[in-house]
Amino acid sequence: MENCIFCKIIAGEIPSPRVYEDDKMIIINDIEPKAKLHYLCIPKTHFALLSEMGEREAEVLKYCFEKIASLEETLGLQEGYRVIINQGENGGQTVRHLHIHLLGGEVLGGF
């Protein structure tokens, strides 16, 4: 997808070290961490919103959540973490390529 920063990162056009990568998704460190550990899990399929999800996107998201769970220790998240998917303007979504925030490495404040 043109002009999508996450598609560019996935394609390697913008260098960004991978914490994890496979054929369906990448995990990178957020450039502006909001917690001691702040990862972004980014599906390689471009779609912006949960409301745009079809079969393929749903499969990819299911895969991402299963993979995240299997990587908890590797990521240092075994004591617990927060999962956030911002949606649209009111949700504070700034990059319109769906991504899963993983925050942890410390006790997080409540909402």
Ligand code: 5GP
């Ligand atoms: P959103 O606000 O859309 O839910 O989250 C976008 C996130 O992407 C923000 O937390 C922001 O810090 C992060 N981000 C934006 N541009 C880059 C980048 O070029 N590299 C990395 N690693 N993170 C980015």
Ligand code: ZN
């Ligand atoms: Zn994209």
